Amino acid sequence: MPESPEVEAFARWLKPQVLRRRIASVDVPKPRLVRPLRPAAFAGALQGCRIVGLRRCGKCLLWDLEHPGGRPDLLVSHLGMTGVWQVLAKGQPLPRHAAVVLGLGGRTVVMEDPRQFGHLRLGSDSMPRLGPDPLAPEFTAEELSVVLSGCRRPVKVCLMDPARLAGVGNLYASEALFLAGIDPSTPADAVAPEAVVRLHRALRDVLATAVERNLRALWSDRPMLYQQGGASGSPEQGGLWVYDRAGHSCHRCGAPIERLVQAGRSTYRCPRCQAR
DNA sequence: AACGCCGCCTGATCGC
DNA sequence: TGCGATCAGGCGGCGT
Numbered sequence: 001m002p003e004s005p006e007v008e009a010f011a012r013w014l015k016p017q018v019l020r021r022r023i024a025s026v027d028v029p030k031p032r033l034v035r036p037l038r039p040a041a042f043a044g045a046l047q048g049c050r051i052v053g054l055r056r057c058g059k060c061l062l063w064d065l066e067h068p069g070g071r072p073d074l075l076v077s078h079l080g081m082t083g084v085w086q087v088l089a090k091g092q093p094l095p096r097h098a099a100v101v102l103g104l105g106g107r108t109v110v111m112e113d114p115r116q117f118g119h120l121r122l123g124s125d126s127m128p129r130l131g132p133d134p135l136a137p138e139f140t141a142e143e144l145s146v147v148l149s150g151c152r153r154p155v156k157v158c159l160m161d162p163a164r165l166a167g168v169g170n171l172y173a174s175e176a177l178f179l180a181g182i183d184p185s186t187p188a189d190a191v192a193p194e195a196v197v198r199l200h201r202a203l204r205d206v207l208a209t210a211v212e213r214n215l216r217a218l219w220s221d222r223p224m225l226y227q228q229g230g231a232s233g234s235p236e237q238g239g240l241w242v243y244d245r246a247g248h249s250c251h252r253c254g255a256p257i258e259r260l261v262q263a264g265r266s267t268y269r270c271p272r273c274q275a276r
Numbered sequence: 277a278a279c280g281c282c283g284c285c286t287g288a289t290c291g292c
Numbered sequence: 293t294g295c296g297a298t299c300a301g302g303c304g305g306c307g308t
Contacts, residue, residue, distance in 0.1 A: 001301070032284095059302085081301055082286085097286090115285050117302060128303090153279075162303080169302075264281075265301065 001226050002079040004135050004167025005210035007056045010085050012211075013218040014061075015054040017087055018109060022050050023065075025103030033099045033113065035121040045122055046102070049073065058130045058166035061085070076126040080117030086110045130166035134203045135211070141200035148188040148196060155191055155199075156184035157263045168203070171226055171243045172210065174268045176202040178241045183274045184267045185260070213238075242268040 026043035053064030063075035088108040151158040179202035234251040246259035255272040
Protein backbone atom coordinates (compact mmCIF):
# COMPACT_ATOMS: atom_id res chain seq x y z
CA MET A 1 0.00 0.00 0.00
CA PRO A 2 2.40 2.66 -1.13
CA GLU A 3 1.08 6.10 -0.14
CA SER A 4 2.67 9.47 -0.79
CA PRO A 5 5.68 8.96 1.53
CA GLU A 6 6.59 5.71 -0.21
CA VAL A 7 6.14 7.19 -3.69
CA GLU A 8 8.13 10.28 -2.69
CA ALA A 9 10.93 8.03 -1.46
CA PHE A 10 10.85 6.02 -4.71
CA ALA A 11 11.05 9.27 -6.69
CA ARG A 12 14.06 10.61 -4.77
CA TRP A 13 15.80 7.25 -4.80
CA LEU A 14 15.23 6.54 -8.48
CA LYS A 15 15.85 10.02 -9.84
CA PRO A 16 19.66 10.03 -9.69
CA GLN A 17 19.68 6.53 -11.16
CA VAL A 18 17.54 7.26 -14.23
CA LEU A 19 17.82 10.99 -14.98
CA ARG A 20 19.03 11.90 -18.49
CA ARG A 21 19.14 8.25 -19.50
CA ARG A 22 17.55 7.00 -22.69
CA ILE A 23 15.02 4.18 -22.70
CA ALA A 24 16.69 1.63 -24.93
CA SER A 25 14.24 -1.21 -24.49
CA VAL A 26 10.76 -1.77 -23.06
CA ASP A 27 9.28 -5.10 -22.02
CA VAL A 28 5.68 -5.44 -20.85
CA PRO A 29 5.15 -8.81 -19.09
CA LYS A 30 1.78 -7.61 -17.69
CA PRO A 31 0.05 -5.74 -20.51
CA ARG A 32 -3.17 -5.40 -18.52
CA LEU A 33 -1.54 -2.70 -16.39
CA VAL A 34 -0.50 -0.34 -19.17
CA ARG A 35 -2.23 2.23 -21.39
CA PRO A 36 -2.18 2.21 -24.35
CA LEU A 37 -3.39 -1.32 -23.78
CA ARG A 38 -1.52 -2.83 -26.67
CA PRO A 39 1.95 -3.58 -25.33
CA ALA A 40 3.56 -2.93 -28.71
CA ALA A 41 2.05 0.56 -28.84
CA PHE A 42 3.05 1.27 -25.25
CA ALA A 43 6.58 0.02 -25.73
CA GLY A 44 6.95 1.72 -29.08
CA ALA A 45 5.97 5.08 -27.64
CA LEU A 46 8.45 4.79 -24.79
CA GLN A 47 11.36 3.43 -26.71
CA GLY A 48 14.03 5.99 -27.51
CA CYS A 49 12.67 8.56 -25.05
CA ARG A 50 15.03 10.35 -22.69
CA ILE A 51 14.05 10.61 -19.02
CA VAL A 52 14.32 14.32 -18.20
CA GLY A 53 12.43 14.41 -14.89
CA LEU A 54 10.99 12.23 -12.16
CA ARG A 55 8.54 13.55 -9.60
CA ARG A 56 5.61 12.61 -7.42
CA CYS A 57 2.04 13.82 -7.59
CA GLY A 58 -0.20 12.34 -4.89
CA LYS A 59 0.46 8.61 -5.07
CA CYS A 60 1.56 8.79 -8.71
CA LEU A 61 5.13 8.76 -9.92
CA LEU A 62 5.53 11.04 -12.96
CA TRP A 63 8.21 10.37 -15.54
CA ASP A 64 8.95 13.41 -17.71
CA LEU A 65 10.05 12.13 -21.08
CA GLU A 66 11.47 13.65 -24.23
CA HIS A 67 10.94 11.96 -27.58
CA PRO A 68 13.92 11.74 -29.96
CA GLY A 69 12.51 14.70 -31.88
CA GLY A 70 12.27 16.75 -28.69
CA ARG A 71 8.51 16.37 -28.15
CA PRO A 72 7.73 16.08 -24.42
CA ASP A 73 5.62 13.27 -22.98
CA LEU A 74 4.55 12.00 -19.58
CA LEU A 75 4.47 8.51 -18.10
CA VAL A 76 2.19 8.26 -15.06
CA SER A 77 2.72 5.25 -12.83
CA HIS A 78 0.65 4.20 -9.85
CA LEU A 79 1.83 1.40 -7.57
CA GLY A 80 -1.64 0.31 -6.46
CA MET A 81 -1.52 -1.99 -3.44
CA THR A 82 1.66 -3.93 -3.86
CA GLY A 83 3.74 -2.22 -6.52
CA VAL A 84 7.45 -1.43 -6.12
CA TRP A 85 10.19 -0.05 -8.35
CA GLN A 86 13.47 -1.90 -8.47
CA VAL A 87 16.84 -1.32 -10.08
CA LEU A 88 18.31 -4.63 -11.11
CA ALA A 89 21.96 -5.43 -10.67
CA LYS A 90 23.73 -6.81 -13.73
CA GLY A 91 22.65 -10.39 -14.32
CA GLN A 92 19.95 -10.26 -11.64
CA PRO A 93 16.86 -12.21 -12.79
CA LEU A 94 13.53 -10.44 -13.34
CA PRO A 95 11.27 -10.46 -10.29
CA ARG A 96 8.40 -12.93 -10.53
CA HIS A 97 5.68 -10.31 -10.94
CA ALA A 98 7.50 -7.84 -13.14
CA ALA A 99 4.93 -5.63 -14.87
CA VAL A 100 7.11 -3.34 -16.96
CA VAL A 101 10.84 -3.52 -17.61
CA LEU A 102 12.79 -0.48 -18.81
CA GLY A 103 16.25 -1.08 -20.23
CA LEU A 104 18.24 2.12 -19.77
CA GLY A 105 21.48 1.00 -21.37
CA GLY A 106 23.45 -0.96 -18.80
CA ARG A 107 20.82 -0.42 -16.14
CA THR A 108 17.44 -2.13 -15.83
CA VAL A 109 14.53 -0.57 -13.96
CA VAL A 110 11.47 -2.71 -13.15
CA MET A 111 8.03 -2.08 -11.80
CA GLU A 112 6.84 -5.17 -9.98
CA ASP A 113 3.26 -5.60 -8.77
CA PRO A 114 2.07 -8.99 -7.50
CA ARG A 115 -1.60 -8.03 -7.06
CA GLN A 116 -1.72 -5.98 -10.23
CA PHE A 117 -3.70 -3.05 -8.83
CA GLY A 118 -1.15 -0.60 -10.16
CA HIS A 119 -0.91 0.89 -13.64
CA LEU A 120 1.26 2.84 -16.02
CA ARG A 121 -0.32 5.35 -18.39
CA LEU A 122 1.26 7.34 -21.14
CA GLY A 123 0.15 10.88 -21.87
CA SER A 124 -0.29 14.11 -19.96
CA ASP A 125 -4.06 13.51 -19.74
CA SER A 126 -3.43 10.47 -17.53
CA MET A 127 -3.36 12.43 -14.27
CA PRO A 128 -6.40 12.19 -12.01
CA ARG A 129 -7.73 15.39 -10.45
CA LEU A 130 -6.36 15.61 -6.94
CA GLY A 131 -6.92 17.70 -3.86
CA PRO A 132 -4.07 19.57 -2.13
CA ASP A 133 -0.99 17.56 -1.17
CA PRO A 134 -0.30 17.55 2.58
CA LEU A 135 3.40 16.86 1.93
CA ALA A 136 3.74 20.08 -0.07
CA PRO A 137 5.52 22.81 1.95
CA GLU A 138 2.74 25.32 1.25
CA PHE A 139 -0.05 23.09 2.63
CA THR A 140 -1.69 25.01 5.49
CA ALA A 141 -4.11 24.21 8.30
CA GLU A 142 -6.55 26.58 6.60
CA GLU A 143 -6.45 24.42 3.47
CA LEU A 144 -7.12 21.33 5.56
CA SER A 145 -10.00 23.13 7.22
CA VAL A 146 -11.54 23.86 3.80
CA VAL A 147 -11.13 20.21 2.78
CA LEU A 148 -12.86 18.95 5.93
CA SER A 149 -15.61 21.53 6.07
CA GLY A 150 -16.96 20.47 2.69
CA CYS A 151 -17.42 16.85 3.73
CA ARG A 152 -19.99 15.21 5.98
CA ARG A 153 -18.50 11.73 5.90
CA PRO A 154 -16.27 10.40 8.70
CA VAL A 155 -13.01 12.34 8.87
CA LYS A 156 -10.96 9.20 8.16
CA VAL A 157 -12.92 8.54 4.94
CA CYS A 158 -12.54 12.20 3.96
CA LEU A 159 -8.76 12.15 4.44
CA MET A 160 -8.50 9.15 2.13
CA ASP A 161 -10.50 10.69 -0.72
CA PRO A 162 -7.89 11.62 -3.34
CA ALA A 163 -10.16 14.28 -4.84
CA ARG A 164 -10.07 16.09 -1.49
CA LEU A 165 -6.55 15.30 -0.27
CA ALA A 166 -3.76 13.81 -2.37
CA GLY A 167 -1.65 10.87 -1.38
CA VAL A 168 -3.12 9.88 1.99
CA GLY A 169 -4.08 6.21 2.28
CA ASN A 170 -5.29 3.89 4.96
CA LEU A 171 -2.12 3.61 7.01
CA TYR A 172 -1.21 7.28 7.38
CA ALA A 173 -4.83 8.39 7.81
CA SER A 174 -5.09 6.11 10.85
CA GLU A 175 -1.69 7.17 12.20
CA ALA A 176 -2.35 10.90 11.79
CA LEU A 177 -5.74 10.70 13.48
CA PHE A 178 -4.13 8.90 16.39
CA LEU A 179 -1.41 11.53 16.74
CA ALA A 180 -4.05 14.28 16.62
CA GLY A 181 -6.23 12.49 19.18
CA ILE A 182 -9.27 12.49 16.89
CA ASP A 183 -11.90 9.75 16.65
CA PRO A 184 -11.87 8.55 13.01
CA SER A 185 -15.66 8.37 12.91
CA THR A 186 -16.12 12.07 13.71
CA PRO A 187 -17.89 13.72 10.76
CA ALA A 188 -15.22 15.67 8.85
CA ASP A 189 -17.16 18.93 9.03
CA ALA A 190 -17.57 18.52 12.80
CA VAL A 191 -13.85 18.40 13.65
CA ALA A 192 -13.20 21.34 15.99
CA PRO A 193 -10.87 24.11 14.73
CA GLU A 194 -8.17 23.35 17.29
CA ALA A 195 -8.36 19.65 16.33
CA VAL A 196 -7.92 20.62 12.66
CA VAL A 197 -4.69 22.39 13.61
CA ARG A 198 -3.51 19.28 15.47
CA LEU A 199 -4.46 17.08 12.50
CA HIS A 200 -2.58 19.35 10.07
CA ARG A 201 0.53 19.06 12.17
CA ALA A 202 0.08 15.31 12.68
CA LEU A 203 -0.33 14.69 8.95
CA ARG A 204 2.81 16.63 8.11
CA ASP A 205 4.83 14.99 10.87
CA VAL A 206 3.78 11.44 10.10
CA LEU A 207 4.21 11.84 6.32
CA ALA A 208 7.57 13.66 6.46
CA THR A 209 8.98 11.17 8.96
CA ALA A 210 7.85 8.31 6.76
CA VAL A 211 9.57 9.78 3.68
CA GLU A 212 12.91 9.86 5.51
CA ARG A 213 12.46 6.40 6.94
CA ASN A 214 11.47 4.93 3.57
CA LEU A 215 14.42 6.60 1.87
CA ARG A 216 16.83 5.03 4.34
CA ALA A 217 15.10 1.68 3.77
CA LEU A 218 15.49 1.94 0.00
CA TRP A 219 19.18 2.91 0.06
CA SER A 220 19.98 0.14 2.52
CA ASP A 221 17.77 -2.45 0.81
CA ARG A 222 15.50 -2.95 3.83
CA PRO A 223 11.69 -3.28 3.77
CA MET A 224 9.63 -0.09 3.88
CA LEU A 225 7.40 0.87 6.78
CA TYR A 226 4.19 -0.60 5.42
CA GLN A 227 5.85 -3.92 4.60
CA GLN A 228 6.58 -4.69 8.26
CA GLY A 229 3.02 -5.05 9.58
CA GLY A 230 1.77 -3.66 12.88
CA ALA A 231 3.14 -6.26 15.23
CA SER A 232 6.58 -4.69 15.63
CA GLY A 233 7.56 -2.12 18.27
CA SER A 234 6.52 1.43 19.04
CA PRO A 235 7.09 4.23 16.51
CA GLU A 236 10.35 5.07 18.30
CA GLN A 237 11.44 1.51 17.54
CA GLY A 238 10.36 1.73 13.93
CA GLY A 239 6.77 0.51 14.33
CA LEU A 240 3.34 2.11 14.09
CA TRP A 241 0.94 3.63 16.60
CA VAL A 242 -2.31 1.93 15.60
CA TYR A 243 -2.35 0.66 12.00
CA ASP A 244 -2.83 -3.12 11.82
CA ARG A 245 -2.56 -3.35 15.61
CA ALA A 246 -6.10 -4.53 16.51
CA GLY A 247 -6.06 -6.22 19.92
CA HIS A 248 -2.54 -5.04 20.77
CA SER A 249 -2.16 -2.47 23.54
CA CYS A 250 -1.77 1.21 22.75
CA HIS A 251 1.89 2.33 22.82
CA ARG A 252 0.79 5.49 24.65
CA CYS A 253 -1.89 4.41 27.17
CA GLY A 254 -2.07 0.62 27.06
CA ALA A 255 -5.73 0.33 26.04
CA PRO A 256 -6.44 -2.34 23.40
CA ILE A 257 -6.46 -0.94 19.85
CA GLU A 258 -9.78 -1.35 18.05
CA ARG A 259 -10.47 -2.18 14.43
CA LEU A 260 -13.53 -0.76 12.73
CA VAL A 261 -14.66 -0.73 9.11
CA GLN A 262 -15.37 2.57 7.36
CA ALA A 263 -16.38 2.74 3.70
CA GLY A 264 -15.33 -0.89 3.41
CA ARG A 265 -11.80 -0.34 4.75
CA SER A 266 -10.13 -1.13 8.05
CA THR A 267 -9.59 1.72 10.47
CA TYR A 268 -7.60 1.41 13.68
CA ARG A 269 -8.00 3.59 16.75
CA CYS A 270 -7.19 3.76 20.43
CA PRO A 271 -10.52 4.09 22.26
CA ARG A 272 -8.87 6.12 25.04
CA CYS A 273 -6.45 8.40 23.14
CA GLN A 274 -9.07 9.04 20.44
CA ALA A 275 -12.23 9.32 22.53
CA ARG A 276 -15.09 11.32 21.06
C1' DA B 277 -22.79 16.69 -6.42
C1' DA B 278 -22.06 13.43 -3.08
C1' DC B 279 -21.85 9.03 -1.79
C1' DG B 280 -22.13 3.71 -1.65
C1' DC B 281 -20.80 -0.45 -3.65
C1' DC B 282 -18.74 -3.75 -6.81
C1' DG B 283 -14.86 -5.88 -9.15
C1' DC B 284 -10.22 -6.28 -10.28
C1' DC B 285 -6.02 -9.64 -8.38
C1' DT B 286 -3.05 -12.86 -5.55
C1' DG B 287 -0.42 -13.83 -1.16
C1' DA B 288 -1.42 -14.74 3.47
C1' DT B 289 -4.18 -16.72 6.76
C1' DC B 290 -7.87 -19.52 8.57
C1' DG B 291 -10.92 -23.60 9.25
C1' DC B 292 -11.74 -28.23 8.56
C1' DT C 293 -0.49 -32.10 6.49
C1' DG C 294 -3.14 -30.24 2.78
C1' DC C 295 -6.61 -28.01 0.61
C1' DG C 296 -10.28 -24.76 -0.34
C1' DA C 297 -12.50 -20.49 1.37
C1' DT C 298 -11.90 -15.98 2.86
C1' DC C 299 -9.81 -11.61 3.27
C1' DA C 300 -7.22 -7.31 2.26
C1' DG C 301 -7.22 -3.02 -0.26
C1' DG C 302 -6.74 1.72 -4.14
C1' DC C 303 -9.49 3.17 -7.22
C1' DG C 304 -12.35 3.34 -11.57
C1' DG C 305 -16.86 2.67 -12.99
C1' DC C 306 -21.50 2.66 -12.20
C1' DG C 307 -25.91 3.19 -9.72
C1' DT C 308 -28.64 5.99 -6.44
